[in-house]
Amino acid sequence: xxxxxxxxxxxxxxxxxxxxxxxxxxxxxxxxxxxxxxxxxxxxxxxxxxxxxxxxxxxxxxxxxxxxxxxxxxxxxxxxxxxxxxxxxxxxxxxxxxxxxxxxxxxxxxxxxxxxxxxxxxxxxxxxxxxxxxxxxxxxxxxxxxxxxxxxxxxxxxxxxxxxxxxxxxxxxxxxxxxxxxxxxxxxxxxxxxxxxxxxxxxxxxxxxxxxxxxxxxxxxxxxxxxxxxxxxxxxxxxxxxxxxxxxxxxxxxxxxxxxxxxxxxxxxxxxxxxxx
Amino acid sequence: xxxxxxxxxxxxxxxxxxxxxxxxxxxxxxxxxxxxxxxxxxxxxxxxxxxxxxxxxxxxxxxxxxxxxxxxxxxxxxxxxxxxxxxxxxxxxxxxxxxxxxxxxxxxxxxxxxxxxxxxxxxxxxxxxxxxxxxxxxxxxxxxxxxxxxxxxxxxxxxxxxxxxxxxxxxxxxxxxxxxxxxxxxxxxxxxxxxxxxxxxxxxxxxxxxxxxxxxxxxxxxxxxxxxxxxxxxxxxxxxxxxxxxxxxxxxxxxxxxxxxxxxxxxxxxxxxxxxxxxxxxxxxxxxxxxxxxxxxxxxxxxxxxxxxxxxxx
Numbered sequence: 001x002x003x004x005x006x007x008x009x010x011x012x013x014x015x016x017x018x019x020x021x022x023x024x025x026x027x028x029x030x031x032x033x034x035x036x037x038x039x040x041x042x043x044x045x046x047x048x049x050x051x052x053x054x055x056x057x058x059x060x061x062x063x064x065x066x067x068x069x070x071x072x073x074x075x076x077x078x079x080x081x082x083x084x085x086x087x088x089x090x091x092x093x094x095x096x097x098x099x100x101x102x103x104x105x106x107x108x109x110x111x112x113x114x115x116x117x118x119x120x121x122x123x124x125x126x127x128x129x130x131x132x133x134x135x136x137x138x139x140x141x142x143x144x145x146x147x148x149x150x151x152x153x154x155x156x157x158x159x160x161x162x163x164x165x166x167x168x169x170x171x172x173x174x175x176x177x178x179x180x181x182x183x184x185x186x187x188x189x190x191x192x193x194x195x196x197x198x199x200x201x202x203x204x205x206x207x208x209x210x211x212x213x214x215x216x217x218x219x220x221x222x223x224x225x226x227x228x229x230x231x232x233x234x235x236x237x238x239x240x241x242x243x244x245x246x247x248x249x250x251x252x253x254x255x256x257x258x259x260x261x262x263x264x265x266x267x268x269x270x271x272x273x274x275x276x277x
Numbered sequence: 278x279x280x281x282x283x284x285x286x287x288x289x290x291x292x293x294x295x296x297x298x299x300x301x302x303x304x305x306x307x308x309x310x311x312x313x314x315x316x317x318x319x320x321x322x323x324x325x326x327x328x329x330x331x332x333x334x335x336x337x338x339x340x341x342x343x344x345x346x347x348x349x350x351x352x353x354x355x356x357x358x359x360x361x362x363x364x365x366x367x368x369x370x371x372x373x374x375x376x377x378x379x380x381x382x383x384x385x386x387x388x389x390x391x392x393x394x395x396x397x398x399x400x401x402x403x404x405x406x407x408x409x410x411x412x413x414x415x416x417x418x419x420x421x422x423x424x425x426x427x428x429x430x431x432x433x434x435x436x437x438x439x440x441x442x443x444x445x446x447x448x449x450x451x452x453x454x455x456x457x458x459x460x461x462x463x464x465x466x467x468x469x470x471x472x473x474x475x476x477x478x479x480x481x482x483x484x485x486x487x488x489x490x491x492x493x494x495x496x497x498x499x500x501x502x503x504x505x506x507x508x509x510x511x512x513x514x515x516x517x518x519x520x521x522x523x524x525x526x527x528x529x530x531x532x533x534x535x536x537x538x539x540x541x542x543x544x545x546x547x548x549x550x551x552x553x554x555x556x557x558x559x560x561x562x563x564x565x566x567x568x569x570x571x572x573x574x575x576x577x578x579x580x581x582x583x584x585x586x587x588x589x590x591x
Contacts, residue, residue: 051456051468053519053521053544053545055544055581075344075345075580075581077546077580077581079519100347100546100580102345102347102580108347108349108578138347198324199464200324200464201464201524204464204466254466254521254523256456256460256466256468256521257459257460257463257464257466258459259455259456259459
């Protein structure tokens, strides 16, 4: 009976000890550091970089309809929202983009899409992303002279793309391993961690370089003229450029930190009331 | 002493000792605190928060260049001479972006319009609760600059030479007050999503010469400007702006001073609906006493907007 009791207690303690090792792996300091760093970086992604506003120049050249001889440039304005509930894999971050682009020979487009940010290493300043965008080109009637008009009909595009995002001044966070061991962080890292917790405006800027292929979804796009339109070159240029295109994108943007949840708001109110007192 | 006859007890005691040591070691490697995520968005101790919120500013100034004005819809009414509709054509329009613009961004910025607005705090609304519609509402006064003209033709010349200049008065409602407050308070980052609505009176005078249907209409005077007068042009604007701005000086220690801290560069975009009633006195076939009017309605989008914001109090 006594042996059985001892064995039972021993077994329970063994299970208790094993329970502290996820998936049977020994937790080392470095693993804990990584977990803490990943957790902090992940939370920061949805607080510091929840929203963003960007301006882009998008040179493009048409591929179909006999294009490809010229490089034109579109101007784009985009607003993005990063949704935490879409981060199902915990290893990426999906943000939804909406915006406008102003495209020579294609007119104005409404854009709606998403990109999937690969954040395998969350502390990196450069990350790969890929995504998909739908663009609806609006009907546009333009007067060239007198009562002469050239009218471009509605046209739709689907654009798969890949690119790099670069936060040049993003603070690199290092876990508080040294704090746990009662050692001071190196001054540079302590400063970096402080900047991580309290990002200033320069750390919110980012640059994106992207390439995509814009597929024209319409079988036929109407380009009509009225009033004795005679500019054949302009007509042909519009016609040829309303086509599937190879699109590059150079973008500069800024993240807009957000109060992520009610808990943050309560904490901010508390901090403010302390400051007021 | 443990004897050989008691191997199970010996093993058990040994196991207990090992587990106790292992358990102690595990306890030591547990994080001293929860992951430091609750420090995220903590306040920088060296940062000096602005003493005044944007919504608390008694006054600040905006100068915005509206690039790429895209007019989704333009509805032009007929010309009216002393209230009688006339079939003069072509009818005037706001400038539109032509699809055949030059490569790259060269000409994408040539069709800009602009506005010069002062934003005033309405102290009368200060006592209102946060749920009140007029809470966080400001008064906008200033000049709106846009471009209206009839397409070049031999029959109708009707335009604001060098653009329209409209004395504007609007109410401005911040639609994202928490985000605006949060970012300005913590970073001095300006984020603003607002809705505006108001009226304007034309300060610029329509220049016109119309020869059509046997009528020759010539403007009674060719002044560039005029005093606001309901007969001479007025309208209404409803708009929504989304903008992000950064101050020219990022240094916000308690020691930093300087005018640059009061200036911020802003980039944004705008949806806008505008109604314009333009009017001018004309002579008809040399005879005075005629008044020519024309109504325009447009729904437009502008972007990007490049802006300059001057903030009075920090």
